[in-house]
Amino acid sequence: MLLEEFRNRVESLRKLIVARNAGALLLSRCCNFAWFTFGARSHITLNSTEGEASILITGDRVYMITNNIEKQRIQQIELDESLLGEFGFLEYSWFEPFGERRLVDGLVKGKILSDTGRYSSEQVDITPMRTLLSQSEIGTYRILGRECDEIFSAIVPNLKSEMTELEVQGLFYEAMAKRDIEPLLTLVFSEDSTLRYRHNLSRDVKLGRRGFASICARRRGLIASSSRSFTFEEADDVIRQHEQNCYVDAVAIGSSRPGVKLSEAFERLIEAYEKVGKAGEWKFHHQGGIAGYLPREVHANLKSDVSLREGNAVAWNPTIRGTKSEDTVLIGNEENSILSFPEESTWPSLEFEVNNKVVRRPALLVIG
Numbered sequence: 001m002l003l004e005e006f007r008n009r010v011e012s013l014r015k016l017i018v019a020r021n022a023g024a025l026l027l028s029r030c031c032n033f034a035w036f037t038f039g040a041r042s043h044i045t046l047n048s049t050e051g052e053a054s055i056l057i058t059g060d061r062v063y064m065i066t067n068n069i070e071k072q073r074i075q076q077i078e079l080d081e082s083l084l085g086e087f088g089f090l091e092y093s094w095f096e097p098f099g100e101r102r103l104v105d106g107l108v109k110g111k112i113l114s115d116t117g118r119y120s121s122e123q124v125d126i127t128p129m130r131t132l133l134s135q136s137e138i139g140t141y142r143i144l145g146r147e148c149d150e151i152f153s154a155i156v157p158n159l160k161s162e163m164t165e166l167e168v169q170g171l172f173y174e175a176m177a178k179r180d181i182e183p184l185l186t187l188v189f190s191e192d193s194t195l196r197y198r199h200n201l202s203r204d205v206k207l208g209r210r211g212f213a214s215i216c217a218r219r220r221g222l223i224a225s226s227s228r229s230f231t232f233e234e235a236d237d238v239i240r241q242h243e244q245n246c247y248v249d250a251v252a253i254g255s256s257r258p259g260v261k262l263s264e265a266f267e268r269l270i271e272a273y274e275k276v277g278k279a280g281e282w283k284f285h286h287q288g289g290i291a292g293y294l295p296r297e298v299h300a301n302l303k304s305d306v307s308l309r310e311g312n313a314v315a316w317n318p319t320i321r322g323t324k325s326e327d328t329v330l331i332g333n334e335e336n337s338i339l340s341f342p343e344e345s346t347w348p349s350l351e352f353e354v355n356n357k358v359v360r361r362p363a364l365l366v367i368g
Contacts, residue, residue, distance in 0.1 A: 002038060003082045005134045009036060010086075012129060013057050017113060026104060026114040026121060027055040031293035034221025035130045039140065040078035041221070042070075046182055050116060056104060062087055065103050067094040131292045133311045137222060138330060141313065144181070144219045145226075145328055145339030151175045152213070152228040153346050156365055161209065161232045165190050165202040168213065176217055184223060184295065185216035194322045198285035209233055212324055214317075216295045223295050225288075225315040226340035227326035228347065230365045239364055242323045244276035246350050246361035249325035252287070252316040253338070254354025256331055262289060262304035269300075269318060281320050288316035291328050313339070325361055 013036075017025050027033055030051045033042040042051025053066035053074055064087045066074060071091045075084065092099025101119055104112070117123035133141065155171050165188040176183045191208035193200040210231035217224050229242055251272035255265040266287065273281050289300040291313040298306055300316070308314070310333050317326035330337045341347070341362055348363040 002080055002136050003086075005136055006038065006083055006086060009129075010057060010062060013126075014059065016124065016126070017057065017059070020111070020113055020122065020124070022111040022113045022122065024056055024058045024104075024108040024112050025124070026112060026116075026118070027057070027126075028118065029115045031221065032115050032126060032130065035293050037079060037083065038136060039080075039220025039222070040074060042066075042074070046184060054100060056107065058108060061107075063090050063103075063107065064088070065090045065092075065100055067092055067099065069094050127297055131290050131297045131312055132309060133292065133313060133330070138311070140220045141222050141224065141328070141330065141339055142337075142342075144217065144222060144224045146342050146344075147179050147181065148215060148217050148224050148226045148340045149342060149345045149347065151179070151215075151217075152226070156213070156228055156230050157367060159207065159230060159367060161207050163207055164204050165193065165200070165207070165211075166204050168207070169202040172213065172215060176215075180219065182218040183215065184218050185214070185225075187214045189213065189324075194324075198319055207232075210235075210238060214324065214326060221293050223291065223293065224328045224340050225291060225295055225317065225326055226328060227317065227324050228362055228365065229323060229325075230367055232367050234366055238322070241320055242325075242364040243350060244278060245318060245320045245323040246325045246363075247276055247352055248272040248278075248318040248320075249316055249327075250352035250354050250359035250361055252318065253314070253327075253329050253336060254352075254357055254359045256308055256314045256316075256329065256336065257355075258308060258310045258331060258333065260308050262298060262300050262306045262308060263302055265308070265314075266300045266302060266304060269316065273318070278320050282318065284321070285317075285319045287318055288326070289314065291315040327362070 030043045042053040052070045056063040090103050112121040113124045114121035168188045172186045188202045189200050189211045190205045212229035214227040252269040255268040289296045290298040312331045315328045327340045349360045350363045352359050
């Protein structure tokens with residue numbers, strides 16, 4: 001199945017090359033490299049946007065171009081064995097300043113497309129292709145989402161109010177590393193931070209009475225975003241607000257259906273804020289959007305002129321000052337599937353009816 005999906009991917013890109021009257025396409029962004037190779041890593045540091053290897057697609061060949069440091073690792077570790085024969089591997093010395101360009105110029109005469117604009121090429125955006133997930137990618141995403149939920153369920157019930165945000169962040173780093181998950185983002189919010197910041201970079205501050213944690217977890221290039229909230233004492237006002245926050249999230253999830261514009265789902269989200277008496281809260285934090293090989297491939301707003309499709313993933317993250325709700329969701333033909341909060345989760349849940357479908361959201365976990 002993977003080989004067939006890969007060849008379909010190559011054919012789609014060749015059609016793009018022909019449509020633009022070009023001779024080749026060069027992919028160098030890490031997200032596109034991972035997408036094209038079904039999860040291979042061209043990056044060294046986690047925050048890289050352009051990697052140490054590129055893909056060159058011509059009318060009849062597919063080349064992997066990299067330096068002599070990375071070639072062996074990519075061949076032996078990163079690529080699925082079934083795909084090795086699909087590539088011609090080209091290598092240049094790491095100290096050669098224009099090694100990649102020399103190899104590209106030797107293979108292609110005329111117009112080149114690229115995802116970076118390097119070498120005076122015509123830059124193209126393949127986000128619509130990248131965000132339509134194949135069956136192999138969906139399988140990877142389901143496992144990653146389930147494991148994110150398992151990590152939350154293992155760590156959060158054992159938290160103590162005197163622990164600091166940084167201590168808890170370390171627990172998430174360790175848990176993800178043990179599962180071969182790259183921690184692109186781990187934000188831990190103490191009670192103090194939930195009231196101060198919508199994006200809190202974990203600090204040496206004690207958790208206090210309550211808080212939440214958010215992660216962006218990457219495996220095989222795909223990124224699952226998820227948050228869980230907790231409290232060490234029952235407070236009706238906090239529980240009520242968390243439920244209101246989850247309702248907003250549920251409406252956004254339930255409104256994210258094939259054929260619906262992202263802007264239309266965003267409008268439903270704004271209406272949900274208004275319905276729970278929290279009008280305007282959406283203005284203080286971005287609300288999420290289409291997910292995949294970036295934490296947010298397309299951010300949702302009132303002008304997001306993108307129609308959602310079966311096979312897209314979305315991750316909404318509505319916040320009300322002090323609370324947050326977030327998970328990664330696969331858009332299906334008949335119904336959506338919450339990848340990072342699966343049905344078998346042991347985390348307590350809330351249920352909301354949206355468009356005649358039940359949408360489950362993680363409840364506020366009372367620890368104690």
